[in-house]
Amino acid sequence: MTRPTQPPTPSVADTPATLGQYLDHARTEAGMTIRQLAAATGIPKSTVMYLIGDKYKKPPAIILARVADTLNIPVGKLYEVADIPHPNRNQTIESLLKTEYGLPTEVIADIMGTIEEKVRIHRAVVKKSNRGKGE
Numbered sequence: 001m002t003r004p005t006q007p008p009t010p011s012v013a014d015t016p017a018t019l020g021q022y023l024d025h026a027r028t029e030a031g032m033t034i035r036q037l038a039a040a041t042g043i044p045k046s047t048v049m050y051l052i053g054d055k056y057k058k059p060p061a062i063i064l065a066r067v068a069d070t071l072n073i074p075v076g077k078l079y080e081v082a083d084i085p086h087p088n089r090n091q092t093i094e095s096l097l098k099t100e101y102g103l104p105t106e107v108i109a110d111i112m113g114t115i116e117e118k119v120r121i122h123r124a125v126v127k128k129s130n131r132g133k134g135e
Helices: 019-029 034-041 045-052 061-071 075-082 093-101 105-134
Strands: none
Touching (some): 019 045, 093 105
16 A cells, blocks of 8 residues: 655745745745744844734835845745735835834934935035045
8 A cells, every 4th residue: 555645845936825924934945943044134033933923014124125035035025925015116215214114204304304414414525525626
């Protein structure tokens, strides 16, 4: 009597419905423990466990990018599985601060003011430096 063969383990591309299940499967395929994944990504182990446990409604983009890079998964696939919009490369700083960091409008305005001030200072320094070169 022959033993029935086991069905092949699904590849990451065929895997599960939730982001956590997808990541756990990819982690297992990569031969990594949760601790190893956390160390390789620089993300706290508790955060990795939250991702795998589907505790995040909208995981931060930086975390998804680190995990995707470590597990050799296209980051766009993680956004697709998580059912969240892929960040636009042309996204404004204001939009990024609001959507990725959840900052309130007042804080974003303060940050933008600081950036504008730093840009003005930089331009003044460059302009002064360029005048010195022309003399």
